[in-house]
Amino acid sequence: MRLDGKVALISGTGRGIGAAAATRFAAEGATVVGGDLPELDVTDESSVERWVADAVAENGRIDVFYANAGAVRFGALEEQSFEDWRFTLSAELDSVFLCAKQAWPHLRASRGCVITIGSTAGLTGSLTNKRVAHTASKGGVVAVTRQLAAEGAPHGIRVNCISPGMIDTDGARENLLSDDHPMRLIARAIPLGRLGTPEDVVNLAVFLASDEAGYVTGANFVVDGGWSAVLPGAPAGGG
Numbered sequence: 001m002r003l004d005g006k007v008a009l010i011s012g013t014g015r016g017i018g019a020a021a022a023t024r025f026a027a028e029g030a031t032v033v034g035g036d037l038p039e040l041d042v043t044d045e046s047s048v049e050r051w052v053a054d055a056v057a058e059n060g061r062i063d064v065f066y067a068n069a070g071a072v073r074f075g076a077l078e079e080q081s082f083e084d085w086r087f088t089l090s091a092e093l094d095s096v097f098l099c100a101k102q103a104w105p106h107l108r109a110s111r112g113c114v115i116t117i118g119s120t121a122g123l124t125g126s127l128t129n130k131r132v133a134h135t136a137s138k139g140g141v142v143a144v145t146r147q148l149a150a151e152g153a154p155h156g157i158r159v160n161c162i163s164p165g166m167i168d169t170d171g172a173r174e175n176l177l178s179d180d181h182p183m184r185l186i187a188r189a190i191p192l193g194r195l196g197t198p199e200d201v202v203n204l205a206v207f208l209a210s211d212e213a214g215y216v217t218g219a220n221f222v223v224d225g226g227w228s229a230v231l232p233g234a235p236a237g238g239g
Contacts (some may be wrong), residue, residue, distance in 0.1 A: 004029030012069030076130035111156030149218030165224025191226030
C-alpha cells in the first residue's frame with residue numbers, strides 16, 4: 001500500500017504498460033483515474049480539460065500524473081511524411097504538455113508528482129530502427145521533464161522521467177518485434193539477456209510516485225537491461 005490515499009491520473013491505460021500501471025497503482029492503494037481512446041484524446045486540449053476536471057470533481061485532488069499515453073509512426077528522414085512527423089510529435093510530446101498543464105494547479109495543491117515516459121530512442125540514434133520523429137519527441141520529453149522539475153520544485157512538485165528500452169508489449173510485437181523487423185532479435189544485444197516487461201517499468205513508477213522518492217526530481221531513469229550502457233557485441237559466430 002505504498003500509494004495509499006493518492007489519486008493518480010494515468011493516460012493510455014487501454015493496454016501495455018498503461019494497463020499494467022493502472023492495475024499495480026490500484027493494488028498499491030491509489031485511486032486510479034485512467035484514460036484512453038476514444039474517451040480521452042491526449043492531443044486534444046478540450047478532451048484533456050474534461051478528463052482532469054472530472055477526476056478532480058470526483059476525487060477532490062490529484063497527487064500523481066503519469067504521462068504514459070503515446071503513439072508513433074516510424075520512418076527515416078527521407079521517407080517520413082510531414083504528416084507522420086507531426087502526428088508522432090503531437091502524440092508523444094504535445095500530450096505531455098497538455099496533460100501536465102491541466103493537472104499542474106492540482107499538483108501544486110497536493111505537492112504531487114509527474115512521471116513522464118521517455119525512451120532510449122531519445123538518448124541515442126539507431127542503425128536498425130528508422131525513427132527520426134520518435135527520437136525527436138522522446139528527446140523532447142526528457143528535456144521537458146527537467147524543465148518541469150525546475151518549475152515545480154518551489155511548489156513541492158517532483159517530476160521524473162522513465163526511459164524504457166525494448167519492452168515486450170502487444171504494440172511492440174506488432175512492429176519492432178515482428179518476424180520481418182531487424183529489431184526482432186534485439187534481446188541478443190541486451191546485457192541482461194531478455195526483453196523488458198511492462199512490470200519492469202511500473203515497478204520504478206510506483207517508487208517515483210511514492211513518498212519514498214521525496215528527494216528525487218529532474219531525473220531520467222533508463223530501464224533497458226543495460227542495452228544503452230554498452231557497445232554492441234560482435235554477431236554470434238563472428239570473427
